Amino acid sequence: MITDLRSDTVTKPTAGMMDAIVNAKTGDDVYKEDPTVNKLEARMASMFGMDEALFFPTGSMANQAAIKLHTNPGEQLICDKWAHVFNYEGGGVSFNSGVSCRLIDGDRGMITAAQIEEAINPPDFYHSPLTSLVCLENTTNKGGGACYELEEIERIHKVCSEHGLGLHLDGARLMNAIVAKNQDPKDFGKLTDSISICFSKGLGTPLGTVLVGKKELMRNAIRIRKVLGGGMRQVGYMAAAALYALENQVDRLKEDHLKAREISELLAKKDYIQHVEPTETNIVIFYLSKDLSETKFMNDLLEKQVRISNMGQGKLRIVTHLDYTDEMHARLLGILDNYK
Numbered sequence: 001m002i003t004d005l006r007s008d009t010v011t012k013p014t015a016g017m018m019d020a021i022v023n024a025k026t027g028d029d030v031y032k033e034d035p036t037v038n039k040l041e042a043r044m045a046s047m048f049g050m051d052e053a054l055f056f057p058t059g060s061m062a063n064q065a066a067i068k069l070h071t072n073p074g075e076q077l078i079c080d081k082w083a084h085v086f087n088y089e090g091g092g093v094s095f096n097s098g099v100s101c102r103l104i105d106g107d108r109g110m111i112t113a114a115q116i117e118e119a120i121n122p123p124d125f126y127h128s129p130l131t132s133l134v135c136l137e138n139t140t141n142k143g144g145g146a147c148y149e150l151e152e153i154e155r156i157h158k159v160c161s162e163h164g165l166g167l168h169l170d171g172a173r174l175m176n177a178i179v180a181k182n183q184d185p186k187d188f189g190k191l192t193d194s195i196s197i198c199f200s201k202g203l204g205t206p207l208g209t210v211l212v213g214k215k216e217l218m219r220n221a222i223r224i225r226k227v228l229g230g231g232m233r234q235v236g237y238m239a240a241a242a243l244y245a246l247e248n249q250v251d252r253l254k255e256d257h258l259k260a261r262e263i264s265e266l267l268a269k270k271d272y273i274q275h276v277e278p279t280e281t282n283i284v285i286f287y288l289s290k291d292l293s294e295t296k297f298m299n300d301l302l303e304k305q306v307r308i309s310n311m312g313q314g315k316l317r318i319v320t321h322l323d324y325t326d327e328m329h330a331r332l333l334g335i336l337d338n339y340k
């Protein structure tokens, strides 16, 4: 059996989740008549202390809708150079919203309030695009699952308020950060205008992302979702999976984090490894020593039924998840320890 560590999106529903899916009460969500979707949205809004929530098929669509809600064509948003919204959403920021990205050279995908303040275009200087939004990512994907300190987000919130900028948080893996740092979801709700939270990553559902946000911002969200093609019908089956994940599969993220840390600590000791990024959650990013090519290493692992991913620029990535068992973990540690 393949040990697939390319991403935490490769998981299949657990038996309990499958039961929840099969037994879900559903209705037509485009009419807002799906009781399970309505329950999930209410639950997420209250969990984050936000006014409203809306269920989307994907994280990209939720982020793109949020960007559309926050901006007008010709404006500019600020994000890290590694941000998912800039790198991995198909150019949606310009395609959907006619907005450009001002990229910041952050630390492992995280940016600071001071860097943001410096990147804001003066609003009365009409030659440059009007800065209207800041997008943060927590945990960072390309940055190796790094988590923001709440204090930094407080400072960023202050800069955004002072300059009248919206603040969107791409929280595809926010539950990983909340579990790793023992944080209160409501603090993120207090400090931002909108947050997207994915269920199809560490939480292990087949699909689904919830966008939570403030009332004024969310007024038009359902229309934007419709425009993007994201109005779904009896999608309560998937909302039931998400509710099941919230009840049963949040605390266990700790196990993914522990396994990732063990892999990271082992790799750091190996001669064939040049560098391992700090591992705070379920993503391990590492670089091979000069004399070993990424292709050879990945093929050698594949021969032993282990799949990992290549992020380019020498970055290799391992992501731990729900379907990565203790047995697979013990076996992988052995393979990595005895490599070469």
Ligand SMILES: *Cc1c(COP(=O)(O)O)cnc(C)c1O
Pocket: 057, 058, 059, 060, 061, 063, 084, 085, 137, 139, 140, 141, 170, 172, 173, 198, 200, 201, 209
């Ligand atoms: C996975 C991910 C998303 C959403 O991706 P989809 O595949 O569209 O669900 C958004 N942001 C980050 C940081 C992600 O890792």
